[in-house]
Amino acid sequence: MIGVLVVAALTWPGPRVAVDQLTGTVRTEEGRPGASAAGLAALEHVFRLAESLGGRALAVTIGPPQADEMLREALAAGALHVLRVEADPADDEAAARALLSAVAEHHGPPDVVVFGDDSGAVPGYLAALTDAAQALGLLELTADGGVLGGLRRLDKGRRERLEIPLPAVCSVEPVLRPRRAGLPAMLAARNTKIPVVRPDVPQHRFPSGPVKATAPRAYRPRARIVPIPAADRAIDRIVALTNGLGANALATGGSATVVTPPDAAAAADLVIEYLTEHGYLGDTT
Amino acid sequence: MPEHAGPGTTSTVVAATPQRAVDVVVVGAGPAGSAAALEVARAGHSVVLLERGPYPGSKNVYGGVVYGRVLDELVPRWWEQMPVQRWVTRRSTMIMTPTQALTVDFRTQAWAGPPYNGATAHRSDLDGWLAGLAEKEGAVLVPSTVATGLLRDTAGAIVGVRTDRPDGDLTAKVVIACDGVNSFLAKEAGMFAGKPTGHVTLGVKETLRLPRSVIDERFGVAGQDGVDIEILGCTRGIPGGGFVYTNLDSLSVGVVVDPHGLAGKRLRPEELVADLKRHPAIEPLVRGGELLEYSAHLIPEGGYDTMPELVGDGFLVAGDAAAMCLAAGIWLEGVNFALGAGMYAGRAAVDALKVGDTSKTGLASYRRMLDESFVLADHRKLRRVPGLVLGQRMQESYPAMLCDLAQGLFHVDNPQPKPGLLKLVRRTLKRHGIRTRDVVSDALTGVRSFG
């Protein structure tokens, strides 16, 4: 496995948007420099993977020159290479493309890319672009005999173990503290020039745009033809017509239906059934 | 008080060769440390600036008005590059009781343009800028790294520092300790031996966000003009003072108080800040402010008489680490003294390196430069001021007496005729149990200190 390229993709905390509570003015503030806890955990995982796979560890980020500091620390802690990608991706897909293009151009295609679990949809897009296995939100990520193993939380405190083939894109929870760089390595890294790439990638491959809203109009639900209720008194017929659940529901003070489906699939069936019955999903006459 | 007890470490003795990893190690990237590193790097020597925080300014607190005049010597036309919030053009001194306030309000547009006087600034911006200047000249800043102790040679001279990183020993010809108040390094070096202890005060500060236009309106300023209000009588009789400073779109509000006094009265410092914010003279200024940050930090307040030895073999101490802060009620100046001391420490290290003698004798020009400059001249001159300003009379009796005097003077009590001023003064002094002798004695101390 000599030459396996293991990449830590560190998220640079971009500017934060804050709203003034007094005036409602929206302003942007620079975030604190440095990798997030999840990013640092990703870096430590990458060092360990590179050690077990006998590969090269690369730390990469998309960020401004201020992000060099974060990469210098990665270098001092044990990264063989670092790379700063200068791009202004419009969305997570473009970010994945920029990362991939920069890494591939300088170091070849990555075998494993590890993100912190605060990286939005970038890992997903990257996995799709590279046709790699995808294992996100991991608690543990190890390599044994050239195969990656992952551990992931499930509901009710259960865990699932994953066997992840290469190439792979993973993301990890902030559960590992990074190793501390030695002082000589820190000093050496201070004078290192951080390589910068400006990848030339098209911003969008798919013609997806922002959600479009049409001009607002009054809501006019389609008319439904319902059978005349079989009741002797007019009031009972009206109640039956104006309340889907019949007079009984009115008497109990509302039309809420409490259901306790056994699982999510059954819950989805109930919701669809209810919406269909009440004319929200196509013509039911 | 065990303030001088130190971190419990003893220096590590190393078999030092004349070869050292770097010429100078500066510990602490506050104003003192960055100024020292800047001077050393400028002279072409290798210098490492160690900072325990993840970036300069991350661990530092101040209100904060910085008086930049000392920067004239360090950074020509500094006002064009320093990250300033507002230029102070209005300085108010307020004395108050819980229901009264008497303000001397000074305003000058001379401070609104170059070469300026004081400016409000955020510490993370200011410290980042200063450290950046040192880095540009070649200093190597190493963040997230704590100097945990000193390295000495077998003769006892300091030859470097030990840090908390793996392989963390760093040898140097000179170590400059700029590690702030309660300096573990200066203590470990034995610089505080025989010096009085217990001279620290506690600074607590809230940063409140307010729109810039609201601040302009409330404080009567425009553009980048700003206000510095220093307050006496707002600390429930505990020796100290308060402050309100305008930043661009936030206010710094806080108190600086004697921690022993707080403990004695079983008070928490934030209660005093809350008192101040509720005071009828302050509440309209801070109303509606959104709390952005709360911070607390110790400040050395003992002044000249509590300063440690400043020079050792291979070792210099500067800034708060050497108790060079002036903290006495309506004065709170530390950054300017730290900048000055750091600059002279850097220069002294360069002098010593030039002649190849970094012993105590070789580094002696530090003390000389400090003596000849404002750093020690001001501290010497104002050595009695902390005792005067932080005494009970100045803290409690005088504010109440002066407020009552002003109230008596401006209160219209018809059909009674207006009282004569002397009679009013005598009556007010008596009511507050203040003897004329004490007033004269305090006035003389003041004249001697400031005269």
Ligand SMILES: Cc1cc2nc3c(=O)[nH]c(=O)nc-3n(C[C@H](O)[C@H](O)[C@H](O)COP(=O)(O)OP(=O)(O)OC[C@H]3O[C@@H](n4cnc5c(N)ncnc54)[C@H](O)[C@@H]3O)c2cc1C
């Ligand atoms: C609430 C408050 C308000 C103040 N207001 C003002 C004001 O308005 N104007 C003014 O001029 N002054 C003010 N001061 C005082 C001023 O902050 C200090 O005098 C000044 O910061 C001293 O600078 P320095 O460089 O000596 O120390 P510091 O600014 O304390 O810097 C010391 C640096 O050393 C680092 N450090 C410490 N130990 C180690 C170690 N072992 N290893 C590595 N790094 C270490 C710290 O992280 C820090 O960055 C105020 C102080 C407080 C607390």
